[in-house]
């Protein structure tokens with residue numbers, strides 16, 4: 222690519238708003254094709270190293286995170302990108318989501334990994350379908366990472382979606398993947414129980430409990446070192462389900478929860494979008510469905526975290542169990558609100574790229590500076 226990714230992102234910031242006047246099909250095609258090429262170059266960038274102010278240091282599961290803010294899953298699917306975010310000043314690096322079998326992801330006609338940005342609304346839609354090179358390859362890549370101080374390495378994993386593989390086999394394969402990451406020295410693992418973009422159908426609480434019980438017995442109880450494992454749910458999780466989910470995770474020996482993944486509450490999102498972006502949104506939802514990320518999740522992720530923290534505060538826990546917030550995080554205020562609500566770690570995806578378009582590689586530095594400014 223002859224322009225730096227920062228230049229591409231800045232140009233994109235200028236041109237993105239006019240995409241709402243272009244035919245939706247053109248916009249989806251342009252962004253779906255452009256994203257992968259951009260990311261391939263992006264992970265190779267080596268910006269100047271940012272020093273993270275010590276006030277942001279946190280210790281979670283006995284691990285030092287120099288800041289609670291890190292990327293959300295799905296950004297670095299192949300495991301490349303550690304050096305980039307470590308230099309930018311991230312608090313950690315999260316690779317994946319990976320599955321046992323490599324996946325090429327969703328395609329419809331000539332459209333590969335459908336994606337649509339809604340920049341005026343700080344949101345996006347995606348229907349990628351978990352493309353990834355598989356646990357084995359990514360675990361090997363993560364094992365080779367030389368860590369920066371206070372910037373741990375995490376892996377996001379999922380059972381293989383689809384109805385053609387028996388559940389027992391999927392879970393066995395997932396345990397093999399978890400062991401590969403454990404042996405590959407990752408610092409923490411996130412199990413993605415919430416991707417809306419695969420051929421997997423809805424599941425009941427009992428199904429979920431059975432899957433988690435299997436993983437607890439076959440992996441958690443047999444860990445050779447105490448690598449923490451958290452489970453990521455949807456931001457569409459009903460508040461009434463939260464206590465039961467947390468009790469189940471805690472009883473089974475999991476180490477935390479993440480709220481959460483993208484939303485499929487299209488009718489609610491539609492009302493919150495900028496009017497100029499509704500046509501593109503309707504096109505995307507009708508053609509692909511997909512998950513919505515970004516600002517429309519800000520409220521739900523914060524509610525879920527607050528509610529989970531309140532439930533946890535009523536339990537007498539004799540070990541660490543942490544809440545991670547993901548969804549609609551864009552600013553220093555969002556980070557502050559997350560920590561005040563009870564999150565120990567915070568992840569961002571859509572907001573990260575919004576900030577990159579404005580600030581380039583100084584995005585973490587600027588956010589840390591804003592964090593220390595007195596409120597206006």
Ligand SMILES: Cc1cc2nc3c(=O)[nH]c(=O)nc-3n(C[C@H](O)[C@H](O)[C@H](O)COP(=O)(O)O)c2cc1C
Pocket residue numbers: 293294295296317318336345347349351377413416453481482483513514515516518547548549550568569570571572573
């Ligand atoms: C293009 C794209 C790909 C994603 N891929 C994954 C994934 O592989 N695994 C996962 O757990 N979440 C994935 N997500 C969801 C994000 O990790 C995150 O939960 C969601 O986008 C909400 O955060 P945000 O509002 O900061 O974007 C993806 C999101 C986007 C936009």
